[in-house]
Amino acid sequence: MARIIGVANQKGGVGKTTTAINVAASFAVLEYNTLLVDADPQANSTTGVGFDLHNITNSLYDCMVNNAKAEDVILKSDMPHLDVLPSHIDLVGAEIEMINYPNRENVMKAVLDPIKDKYDFIVIDCSPSLGLITVNSLVAADSVIVPVQCEFFALEGLGKLLNTVKIVQSRLNPDLQIEGILMTMYDGRLRLCNQVVSEVRRHFDDIVFSTIVHRNTRLSEAPSVGKPAILYDAESKGAVNYLNLAKEILQKNDMT
Amino acid sequence: MARIIGVANQKGGVGKTTTAINVAASFAVLEYNTLLVDADPQANSTTGVGFDLHNITNSLYDCMVNNAKAEDVILKSDMPHLDVLPSHIDLVGAEIEMINYPNRENVMKAVLDPIKDKYDFIVIDCSPSLGLITVNSLVAADSVIVPVQCEFFALEGLGKLLNTVKIVQSRLNPDLQIEGILMTMYDGRLRLCNQVVSEVRRHFDDIVFSTIVHRNTRLSEAPSVGKPAILYDAESKGAVNYLNLAKEILQKNDMT
Ligand SMILES: Nc1ncnc2c1ncn2[C@@H]1O[C@H](COP(=O)(O)OP(=O)(O)OP(=O)(O)O)[C@@H](O)[C@H]1O
Ligand SMILES: Nc1ncnc2c1ncn2[C@@H]1O[C@H](COP(=O)(O)OP(=O)(O)OP(=O)(O)O)[C@@H](O)[C@H]1O
């Protein structure tokens, strides 16, 4: 039975996609069967692991709006143990189309339930919004990773996201946990970075991952060749950070 | 009569807010009457120029959904010649509330029309989405600045945004122009950065600003003290880049 982990933060550019791709790839390298779900119409997770959007005919959109089965849409990536449920720009329209569904917050859960037994982990990459698709991801998820860039605006948005998680827990998914807050793009030479890390630790110490992801150009280069960092440059600081994160999550859930 | 400039890109974290705040502040320093409109429920432009969200009672939400007059909601900032039309988290709900408005794409235009004569420039900071509020901004705008981070994913999203601009031009606002594509967070030492800049120049050379905004920690520190970079550290590379951008826009529009 898969553990479903959402990666969410309405603040843009904080490293949601980079985290989703690389933690999923790290689970796959450790031989856990993993599915990466791209729930962002930008489809960055889909292209970041090497798929060409022109070749994508069916996507998460079809599962959520046209009743397509997830297993008929899922693609095998270049990596063993890593499958992808791709996104498509049509997903932008799904929110409006689903507004009047009777069970509009539970659509993603219904899409993923039939395939939950085939995987150890399902990782969902969310768009920079707290709209209906992100809420669907939080309802389907067992837990959520919150990437937080070591920047002022990212710190500001953290409270709003944790509020949303509380609302989802109280009304839609009481079992939703916080897998952890992940500090991203950390650069130890910058005063602001260190201030933000200590501020987040001060308020949320018990849920901040000990793994910190450093700013590392290999992480931003890797998607341009359609590979997770661990395939692009396994020795890089970024790849090592994400492998450590995967191990920390396994330990925390007594799965090692 | 104000020139209304939207700052938009559905890719998150590319520097929309940083650009909106600092180009608006640069126009104000050059003594052009400027209004900064925060059209993002995250309200980063509002806090980035020093306002405390707890003190914001009326916002753009009230103008768009509750028929409040812009002039009753606008706040004076610490800088002469710079006013702000603040945002609020309620704006998240505005998209759903406006879905059934007869003229749902023209609401922002109707909000700004009555005050257009009081300003030389109105700069609109958009959220990382192509939803109804962003479309409203593009309909109200005379032109749009597209910030593009020197990264792979930002390059990928550019085509989608330019497509959306074309759709808005053909159906809703035929006068909408592209003010320019602005390369942001440029670091000349990184190969990927240089590749992205030359790729954007290759495809869109005629609309790329010659001003490039460099990665500069002063730009990310300034919002934590609620000031535009030009007030926080006028000598900094970031502040100088944005002043040059303002001058480039003035020259382009024969306003110097
Ligand atoms: N640790 C890191 N070091 C260097 N670059 C990084 C790092 N993490 C992410 N990046 C780069 O920063 C940019 C933003 O990251 P990413 O796209 O993963 O964020 P996101 O939260 O998914 O954005 P969006 O809100 O648009 O979905 C990308 O270009 C990515 O390659
Ligand atoms: N040129 C720059 N140099 C250094 N840091 C920058 C620069 N431009 C922006 N930043 C920082 O990068 C982060 C992202 O920028 P910003 O918030 O302006 O992007 P955005 O596109 O408005 O994000 P969102 O999609 O969430 O609205 C912020 O923390 C900001 O302070």
Ligand SMILES: [Mg+2]
């Ligand atoms: Mg993303």
Ligand SMILES: [Mg+2]
């Ligand atoms: Mg912003």
